[in-house]
Amino acid sequence: MRDVAVLGVGMHPFGKFEDKSVTDLCRAATSRALKDAGIQWRDIQAITAASSRFSGGKGWGLNGNDVMEDMGPTGAPVYNMSAGCAAGGNAFNVGYSLVAGGVYDIVLVVGGEKMPKGFIQTSGIADETDPEYLRQVCVGVPGPAFWAMLCLRRMSNFGTTEEQLAKVAVKAHQVAQHNGNARFRQLFSVEDVLKSKPVSWPLRLYEICPVSDGAAAAVLCSGDIARKYTTKPVWVASSAVATANFHDGLPRNLSTIIPPGHSQHTEASNAVKKAFEKAGLGPRDVNFVELQDNTVYYELAFPEEWGFCQPGESDKLVEQGETLPTGKLPINPSGGFLCFGEATTAMGVFQVCELTWQLRGEAGARQVPNAKVGLAQTLGLGLNATAAILKR
Amino acid sequence: MTTANRVPVVQGLFAETPNGPRLLGSKCATCGTPYFPKSSACHNPDCQDPRVEDAQFGPRGKLWSYVVQFYPPPPPVKYDEPFVPYAVGAVDLPGGLRVLGRMSVDDVKKIKIGMDVDLVIERLCGDKDGNEVTTWKFRLV
Numbered sequence: 001m002r003d004v005a006v007l008g009v010g011m012h013p014f015g016k017f018e019d020k021s022v023t024d025l026c027r028a029a030t031s032r033a034l035k036d037a038g039i040q041w042r043d044i045q046a047i048t049a050a051s052s053r054f055s056g057g058k059g060w061g062l063n064g065n066d067v068m069e070d071m072g073p074t075g076a077p078v079y080n081m082s083a084g085c086a087a088g089g090n091a092f093n094v095g096y097s098l099v100a101g102g103v104y105d106i107v108l109v110v111g112g113e114k115m116p117k118g119f120i121q122t123s124g125i126a127d128e129t130d131p132e133y134l135r136q137v138c139v140g141v142p143g144p145a146f147w148a149m150l151c152l153r154r155m156s157n158f159g160t161t162e163e164q165l166a167k168v169a170v171k172a173h174q175v176a177q178h179n180g181n182a183r184f185r186q187l188f189s190v191e192d193v194l195k196s197k198p199v200s201w202p203l204r205l206y207e208i209c210p211v212s213d214g215a216a217a218a219v220l221c222s223g224d225i226a227r228k229y230t231t232k233p234v235w236v237a238s239s240a241v242a243t244a245n246f247h248d249g250l251p252r253n254l255s256t257i258i259p260p261g262h263s264q265h266t267e268a269s270n271a272v273k274k275a276f277e278k279a280g281l282g283p284r285d286v287n288f289v290e291l292q293d294n295t296v297y298y299e300l301a302f303p304e305e306w307g308f309c310q311p312g313e314s315d316k317l318v319e320q321g322e323t324l325p326t327g328k329l330p331i332n333p334s335g336g337f338l339c340f341g342e343a344t345t346a347m348g349v350f351q352v353c354e355l356t357w358q359l360r361g362e363a364g365a366r367q368v369p370n371a372k373v374g375l376a377q378t379l380g381l382g383l384n385a386t387a388a389i390l391k392r
Numbered sequence: 393m394t395t396a397n398r399v400p401v402v403q404g405l406f407a408e409t410p411n412g413p414r415l416l417g418s419k420c421a422t423c424g425t426p427y428f429p430k431s432s433a434c435h436n437p438d439c440q441d442p443r444v445e446d447a448q449f450g451p452r453g454k455l456w457s458y459v460v461q462f463y464p465p466p467p468p469v470k471y472d473e474p475f476v477p478y479a480v481g482a483v484d485l486p487g488g489l490r491v492l493g494r495m496s497v498d499d500v501k502k503i504k505i506g507m508d509v510d511l512v513i514e515r516l517c518g519d520k521d522g523n524e525v526t527t528w529k530f531r532l533v
Binding site: 118119121126128133134135136137138139140141142145146148149150152153156197198199200201202246249251254255256257258263 | 401402403405417425426427428429435436437438456457458459460461462463465466467468469470471478480482484488489490491492493494505506516527528
């Protein structure tokens with residue numbers, strides 16, 4: 001396997017853009033990534049793209065082909081990766097693997113999404129063999145209600161308080177105020193968060209990521225090429241994809257099996273563990289983490305489940321400000337999904353952008369001091385998850 | 393006054409049996425893995441000889457966790473207008489099954505994790521033909 005570098009990254013700011021198509025967003029992100037890398041569109045030898053469910057792709061998830069046609073067809077191959085909300089992370093993994101394996105020298109990874117308003121809905125087809133349809137029609141459990149059940153169980157296990165949940169959201173906005181690409185940059189107090197409407201109690205409006213429009217792109221290349229373009233490359237230490245274990249106890253459908261131990265997202269811990277193993281690194285080596293914070297709950301649970309701290313310890317870390325960029329365990333210095341909103345299939349690439357900016361020391365007022373190693377993680381429908389470790 | 397027809401929200405998921413309400417699922421005769429709804433196959437990757445047969449689950453279980461849904465979800469979620477916040481529980485049943493179901497309570501503040509609950513079949517909502525659409529729920533013991 002060859003060394004792989006992130007040569008350039010680019011993002012279209014996140015928000016709601018009624019007058020732009022997903023292809024417009026991807027074009028902006030791609031153009032910025034090319035410029036950042038110092039290369040031309042014709043230099044791209046292959047595209048790995050996240051397949052969008054909600055926008056573009058001609059209804060077939062052909063979002064990479066949309067980018068190719070829009071930027072100008074060059075004959076380069078396109079790989080469209082479908083993995084729910086993990087699709088961006090999946091596209092990154094395939095792009096990385098193609099360069100690491102010597103198939104291509106320069107690959108563009110891109111993900112973009114324009115989201116419909118409100119809760120993410122089912123397929124819309126009344127199919128009684130579809131577990132997601134059954135879960136909604138028989139019981140009524142939108143995404144935030146699923147997260148809320150995990151959160152309440154955590155509160156029962158460890159005594160996590162509603163104030164501690166709110167503090168995670170306060171922290172997110174504290175860092176996002178310094179990020180021009182973030183959608184929500186206003187500061188909140190704990191009281192503001194606790195006064196926001198309960199959506200799926202114990203989770204409130206400001207504790208749940210909304211949906212957004214956005215796009216992100218990254219240019220990956222071989223080590224030889226990276227050294228020609230820059231003296232300070234950002235390296236991909238590892239990239240991993242995983243799915244969940246049979247027994248993990250999370251009620252994703254109408255029912256599941258009671259696990260022998262702790263109920264948790266094994267797809268995420270499997271991906272992160274694999275990324276650590278491949279990189280020959282562990283939690284102590286990581287200076288900051290960009291994780292999938294669909295809700296404040298995940299910022300508390302994931303670091304514990306991945307070995308960054310002891311079970312139940314996250315609450316205290318948040319209280320003490322240790323998850324801020326200047327803390328012992330900086331989490332989501334970008335502002336995370338909470339402040340960007342989720343443009344589902346873009347998120348894995350969005351994280352690679354933030355990791356790259358942090359590792360280059362270009363993150364301004366949200367910079368993690370002396371950041372050398374960063375971890376990114378996504379998870380998505382279908383038991384999908386990805387993790388990547390970048391270093392300088 | 394006529395009593396409204398009771399129509400299950402989806403056929404074949406639950407029934408009133410002589411022993412009381414039950415969820416209709418499956419169990420693998422080899423490895424014991426429970427399934428709800430019914431499964432035509434065993435999905436345990438370590439099961440050497442998958443053989444699924446019909447099984448019933450309920451009525452008594454223990455509440456693993458729950459949520460109070462304050463915001464009306466989009467279709468196909470069903471509820472009577474005007475929307476009233478409802479609770480959903482994840483309940484651990486004998487046989488190793490953790491199942492989701494609406495909570496049948498007059499006050500969601502009475503719900504506590506770890507409580508014993510019983511399976512009941514109750515009104516989910518009315519439909520346009522005047523029928524009462526039913527589903528399974530969990531009631532505090």
